[in-house]
Amino acid sequence: MQAITRVARRWIADERGVTSIEYALLASMFAIAVLGSVVTLKGSLGDAYQMIAAAVTAAVSAAVTTALSTVS
Template identity: 40%
Template structure:
């Protein structure tokens, strides 16, 4: 019984997975920022190319 309580206490105090979770959250935040930037810039670039294409003979 003591081994089980010790194992549970070790799992509660284990911080090994915290770093990987932080990296995953950071990566997700960067991905969201990239998608937002591409979406915002994408429309203006598309309209610029359409304007150039309409001016071509």
């Protein structure tokens, strides 16, 4: 019985690997937060991307039209 108690006390006192476990827990919490944010903002991000793409397309189109009219 004393051997089991000794092994248990040594196991409880052993702190090797604690830091890596803490970093793994932090990384998993960060990943959950990022995934939750992406799921929550999915529609808004898609709308913003489409708005930016339309603005860039319009700007490029206007620049090309202006450049072509200047050359002619």
